[in-house]
Amino acid sequence: MKGTDRYLGRWFHDVLDIFNRELKQILHDGGVMIIFIVAGFLYPILYNFVYKNGLLEDTPIAVVEQASCSDTRRLIREMDATREISIAYRCVDMEEAKALFQQRKVNGIIFFPADFGDKLAHDETAVFSIYADMSSFLYYKNLLMGSEFVMLHEINAIKIERYAASGLTDAEADAAVRTVRYEDVNPYNRAFSYSIFLISAILMLIIQQVMFYGMSMSVGTMREENRSFASLPDSLAGHGVGRVVLGRGAVYWLIFMLIGIYVACIMPAIFRFPQRGLYGDILVLLVIFVTDCVFFSMAWSTLVTRRESAFILFLFMSPVCVFLTGFSWPDTAFPGVWKVFSYLFPSTFGCKAFINLNTAGADLEIVSPLLRALVVQTGIYFVLACLAIYVENFVLKRKNTIEEKRAAVRERVESRISDRIGGNFDAGI
Numbered sequence: 001m002k003g004t005d006r007y008l009g010r011w012f013h014d015v016l017d018i019f020n021r022e023l024k025q026i027l028h029d030g031g032v033m034i035i036f037i038v039a040g041f042l043y044p045i046l047y048n049f050v051y052k053n054g055l056l057e058d059t060p061i062a063v064v065e066q067a068s069c070s071d072t073r074r075l076i077r078e079m080d081a082t083r084e085i086s087i088a089y090r091c092v093d094m095e096e097a098k099a100l101f102q103q104r105k106v107n108g109i110i111f112f113p114a115d116f117g118d119k120l121a122h123d124e125t126a127v128f129s130i131y132a133d134m135s136s137f138l139y140y141k142n143l144l145m146g147s148e149f150v151m152l153h154e155i156n157a158i159k160i161e162r163y164a165a166s167g168l169t170d171a172e173a174d175a176a177v178r179t180v181r182y183e184d185v186n187p188y189n190r191a192f193s194y195s196i197f198l199i200s201a202i203l204m205l206i207i208q209q210v211m212f213y214g215m216s217m218s219v220g221t222m223r224e225e226n227r228s229f230a231s232l233p234d235s236l237a238g239h240g241v242g243r244v245v246l247g248r249g250a251v252y253w254l255i256f257m258l259i260g261i262y263v264a265c266i267m268p269a270i271f272r273f274p275q276r277g278l279y280g281d282i283l284v285l286l287v288i289f290v291t292d293c294v295f296f297s298m299a300w301s302t303l304v305t306r307r308e309s310a311f312i313l314f315l316f317m318s319p320v321c322v323f324l325t326g327f328s329w330p331d332t333a334f335p336g337v338w339k340v341f342s343y344l345f346p347s348t349f350g351c352k353a354f355i356n357l358n359t360a361g362a363d364l365e366i367v368s369p370l371l372r373a374l375v376v377q378t379g380i381y382f383v384l385a386c387l388a389i390y391v392e393n394f395v396l397k398r399k400n401t402i403e404e405k406r407a408a409v410r411e412r413v414e415s416r417i418s419d420r421i422g423g424n425f426d427a428g429i
Contacts, residue, residue, distance in 0.1 A: 014240055018247025026214075026251065029221060031307070035214040040259040043206050044267045047199060059142040060088035062097040062106040069117030075128075075150060079110070084146035107133040108143040120158065196273055200359050201327040201351045203263045207290065208347045209318055211256050212297040220307035241389045245382065249294040256293065260286040264354065276361030284364060285357060288374045289350040295381035296346050302388040325351040349373045 026032050061079075065072050080087040088106055091097040097109045109131040119126040130147050132140040264282055268275050323329065324342035331339060342348040353370040356362040364371070 011240075011243065014243045015247040015250070018244055019250050022248045022251045025218060025222075026255075029218055031221075032214045032218050035210060035217065036255060036259075039210040039213075040206070040256070041262065043210070044203060044263050047202050047206075048267065048271045056138040056142055057083050058086035059084060059108065059139055059146075060106045061085045061108045061110060061143065062089040062091050062100050063087050064091045064094055064097050064109065064111045066093075066114040067112045067116035067118075071117050071120050071126075072112045072128075075112075075154060076110075078150045078153070079146055082146040082149060084142040084149075101131075101133070107136075107139040110143075110147065196359070197327070199268075199271075199273065200355045201322065201325045203267065204289065204351045204354045205318075205321055205325065205347045206263060207256055207260050208293045208296070208345065208350070209321065210259070211252055211293050212301065215252065215297040216301040216304040216309065217307055219301045220304045220309055223305055241386050241393070244389050245295075245298065245385045249291075249298060249385075252294050252297070253290055256290050257286065260290050264358070268358065274359055276359065277357035278363070281357050281364050282354070285350070285353050285367070285371070288371055288378070289346060289353075292346040292350070292374050292378040292381065295378055295385050299381045299384040299388055302385075302392065321345055321347050324348055327351060327355060343373075343377075346374060346377060349377070 026036075063076055065076065076087055076090075079085055085108070089097070089100055091100070094109070094111065097106070097111075100106045101109060111129040111131070113127070113129075116126045116128060130143055132143045134140055261283070264286060265275075265279060267273075324331075324334075324338070324345060325347055326334075326342075331342065334342070349370045353367040353374075356367050356370075357364075
């Protein structure tokens with residue numbers, strides 16, 4: 001028992017020593033501190049302010065009506081009555097509408113061609129065109145949703161009229177059009193707010209990205225200064241790779257658990273986003289997710305050789321990771337390659353679990369498959385991080401051995417040269 005107690009005491013002492021060394025490294029690196037503080041604490045505020053007005057109403061639209069029929073006038077009235085768009089101008093031709101668009105007086109154009117009414121009267125397919133301002137996704141969303149809601153309602157009305165004209169009663173025509181009746185219910189985002197849709201995924205992604213870039217910058221700095229993130233303390237005598245991984249990881253785990261609680265619990269409350277999950281369940285998710293992110297960052301940051309490489313990775317990988325979370329496009333529609341690639345990132349599972357817990361009000365049992373995936377991923381990245389430390393130390397030892405041999409050879413050569421010069425000098429005298 002004394003031997004075991006002595007080993008455990010030494011083990012914790014070594015982990016604490018590595019913890020202190022890594023913490024000092026972070027505190028003395030201004031760039032890493034800026035990333036952790038600015039990105040970790042200010043990015044969530046910035047994103048929330050940028051998308052604060054995630055619900056846009058009465059987007060001004062210009063209408064070009066060349067058909068001049070009762071059908072187009074009815075469609076225009078119904079579009080103007082929607083919450084999404086407002087018919088601000090009625091134009092004679094597209095040139096007038098384009099001028100209003102360029103003057104920023106409207107954010108979209110709806111064009112009804114001259115044959116619109118005639119095609120409807122002859123049971124042909126009538127087409128109208130919409131032109132959206134893509135400077136903001138909200139303009140495009142409002143114009144598309146407002147026009148599509150009216151279009152779908154009008155399609156059903158036209159079908160009923162055509163069935164009635166063929167001899168069916170109103171009830172029969174309605175039953176033929178609405179064979180399966182349904183009710184569209186959206187309990188989690190009734191107003192289709194873009195901020196609620198986006199921020200729920202972004203908040204968890206911030207934890208992963210900020211941790212990875214901060215750790216990568218620290219690793220790149222040490223390599224540029226001919227130091228190694230994997231150097232074992234002399235007290236470990238070349239052993240204790242797991243202690244290095246756990247000691248370094250504990251620093252980032254504590255920092256980002258604080259950031260995670262701030263991001264996942266405090267920020268939604270400040271900006272009044274839906275919070276239907278239990279704080280205890282979200283805390284369990286944070287513990288697993290942050291642990292996974294620590295070993296993920298530690299494993300992949302070993303490939304970074306220069307400090308500025310982190311910023312290149314930031315620009316390239318952030319949009320990819322956002323898309324791979326599946327919040328904007330169902331992951332069931334992903335090609336097989338991209339689906340497998342998404343399994344490399346903790347955010348793929350962490351963002352889905354957070355959306356289900358916080359926005360949809362699910363419990364831990366429902367998100368348990370996602371939590372199990374995070375646990376498996378944590379184990380894999382822990383092993384990879386240990387292997388990276390082991391390989392790094394092996395390479396360092398080989399380099400040191402080679403340098404020592406070179407220094408010894410150099411000393412012998414210099415000694416022989418000096419001896420010969422000295423002997424020749426004595427012979428000359």
